[in-house]
């Protein structure tokens with residue numbers, strides 16, 4: 528049997544896995560997209576055919592003791608997504624700011640006409656490194672505002688548009704800190720436990736309108752220079768771990784003896800975003816090299 532050169536390719540049902548493009552025609556909003564896991568998710572979503580709305584605070588936040596993503600890093604993520612053929616809208620947006628969140632979502636809908644997927648990835652691991660009675664109110668409030676209230680604001684702003692479409696997928700990037708405690712990281716641990724609660728509550732609220740809400744709990748993710756990621760280095764700094772011993776601290780108690788790769792998190796996010804996971808909501812995908820299995 529011969530084929531004409533312009534014959535349409537064989538029909539591939541959405542979400543059939545394998546090498547199919549699984550997010551064609553979908554619009555995905557990703558917060559904290561300037562670098563790290565957010566950049567890995569953005570480029571993977573673009574590879575899978577999605578058009579992307581990339582949000583990042585793109586500037587330092589008073590009270591957070593390390594550099595946030597920059598405008599240049601956000602532009603770099605956008606360029607990588609365009610290389611995969613995605614249409615991109617990138618904007619500075621602080622998830623602590625309700626008006627900015629609402630405006631960013633409105634601009635995204637004005638540009639693309641729809642929203643299908645939200646990846647709540649923006650998060651900060653510090654200020655940390657203190658026992659609870661040493662934590663100031665401002666430090667506590669800041670950590671919860673970014674890591675827990677931010678995702679809630681993003682869900683509140685986006686779900687009305689997903690509801691109009693009759694469905695959608697929200698993916699909250701939590702942490703193993705949402706499942707177990709870590710010493711001297713109380714605000715982070717509390718926020719990430721809260722994010723899993725928000726995931727389950729939102730899954731129940733929105734199941735009737737076809738929106739699925741799931742979480743991913745990465746363990747210690749390798750600081751990949753390609754992604755300009757540095758969260759592990761920041762945790763090492765805040766705990767005062769001696770130079771050169773950081774990796775061993777993170778691998779302690781981890782059966783695979785390998786740090787998690789941001790691409791593994793991005794692959795799980797694609798799975799939760801597409802119809803491959805149509806039966807999954809209110810669930811938590813753990814990617815931690817077995818850390819919480821012990």
Ligand SMILES: NC(=O)c1ccc[n+]([C@@H]2O[C@H](COP(=O)([O-])OP(=O)(O)OC[C@H]3O[C@@H](n4cnc5c(N)ncnc54)[C@H](O)[C@@H]3O)[C@@H](O)[C@H]2O)c1
Pocket residue numbers: 558559560561562563564565582583584585586595596597620621622623648649650651652673677700701702703744745746747748749755756757758759
């Ligand atoms: N790296 C890890 O080992 C690890 C492990 C488990 C969970 N996580 C979670 O994964 C997510 C991403 O972490 P990462 O390692 O890529 O960190 P990262 O610091 O490299 O990137 C986070 C991005 O979020 C942005 N951001 C921070 N606050 C923001 C705000 N208020 N509004 C908008 N954007 C904001 C930053 O500018 C930055 O670009 C976080 O939620 C983090 O808690 C990371």
